[in-house]
Amino acid sequence: MKLFLIAGEASGDKLGAALMAGLKSLAPGVSFAGVGGPLMAAEGLESLFPMEELSVMGLVEVLPKYRALKRRIAETAEAVAGFAPDALITIDSPDFCLRVARAARAARPELRTIHYVAPSVWAWRPGRAAKMAEVIDHVLALLPFEPPYMEAAGMSCDFVGHPVVAEPRASRAEAAAFRETHMIGPEQPLVLCLPGSRRGEVARLGPRFDEALIRLRDREPGLRVVLPTVRGVAPLVREMTARWPVAPIVVEETADKRAAFAAADLALAASGTVSLELAANRTPMVIAYDANFLTWHIASRMVKIDTVTLVNLVSETRAVPEFLGPRCRPGLIATALFELLENAGARGAQAAAMEVTMARLGEGGEAPGLRAARSVLAKLG
Incomplete structure (x- = not known):
């Protein structure tokens, strides 16, 4: 099995690393390509370019970097096509990730797509869910009240728990x-x-x-x-x-x-x-x-x-x-x-x-990274 993962900031890097660890434990032999940070690199991902290039937030803040981000979108979509993965898994950073998914789907309409972290449509811009459903098949949600919003827009969705419940704490x-x-x-x-x-x-x-x-x-x-x-x-x-x-x-x-x-x-x-x-x-x-x-x-x-x-x-x-x-x-x-x-x-x-x-959020239960891996594998059959 081959999976292409994209994370654009530190929180996504954590999610991606835990997901990769879960997938490796459930599906030995799985291989990865994509964009990520040091934690995903430790799980075996060789990042296409430094993840920090994508850590931009805010409407005004993005404008000076728009051309560079646009080039990275095209480069990443091309890499997805070249890798021919069983699925593209995008992790948060929707402004970048969903544009890559759209471009990759245009090149390979049969490409299966999974997005990790549901957009907060319950807070603002509810139309984002319907737009996301144009390019995403399945969503991994961090919050227990999010699946109905995603399902109403036409995507399947599993609540997999929030990674904070599995992070080690000091004594x-x-x-x-x-x-x-x-x-x-x-x-x-x-x-x-x-x-x-x-x-x-x-x-x-x-x-x-x-x-x-x-x-x-x-x-x-x-x-x-x-x-x-x-x-x-x-x-x-x-x-x-x-x-x-x-x-x-x-x-x-x-x-x-x-x-x-x-x-x-x-x-x-x-x-x-x-x-x-x-x-x-x-x-x-x-x-x-x-x-x-x-x-x-x-x-x-x-x-x-x-x-x-x-x-x-x-x-x-x-x-x-x-x-x-x-x-x-x-x-x-x-x-x-x-x-x-x-x-x-x-x-x-x-x-x-x-x-x-x-x-x-799932404290005391199965680790969210493992739950997310089970959801991915179930979706891919």
Whole structure:
């Protein structure tokens, strides 16, 4: 069996690697080609080009790179045709992946296509599902309420669980060791600062998060901050935070990041799947996000829901406070962080919402990568 996989960012690389591992265990001899990052490379994928070229987000942000992305779409579709896979599996990054699927299908109409991560049509642009159904046969969904939306558009869909439930977490001993290593006392508040995994997000949100943490430290003088980052933006993060009055501990190694998540008392994070990583570690959080003015202006008119935080959506609560767009202001954020730090009731409400969220995402069951592999093999017969 031959499969062509495409992932365009770090989260997709994780999904792809777990899926590849599951497929190898269930279908020995399977071979892969495509585009991916270091985790997929470790499972045997030789990427057609560096995955980081595709990690662009936002309507305005994409425009300067449009021609280069268009060339990569054509190159990738040509590679699919040359590899002649049993299926093309696209992983998230729909703006790139679905264009490749359309071009590959035009060259090979019989090509079977699977997309991993359902588009959030329950949040905005519901017409995306019908458009996706023109080029996708089957969808692997991360959230339990998504299959009906995909099936209504004409695709088959399986809920396979969210990968966050299978990710390793640091033990209490590792969390205590992290605090000891960085000389953080047991009574000192430790805050995770998570301004995103893309350069544009970090550059836009970083200064606001810094200002919010300065204000929080005025109320909590012993405050310490840790900022986990990823390979693609680590140099930018280190350069930017060197000028911050509240100098964070910047960690890049996976084990250090796990320990930081377990050791933290609360977190300030950009919206996205990181809220589920925090929920898996039962870390109370405040969510904040803003985008380029034009991108935000257009997107905010399309959104159909009153919260973008996945913990709130999956648990059907509004336990996690969020500050989006014009409300992404340091003063508001700092007040919410302080209230969360001081209010046991607010932390308890978040803890309950996190328990519900993780149970609904498949915590304690079969690993999502293996469930996704079973779904792929069942679809291919």
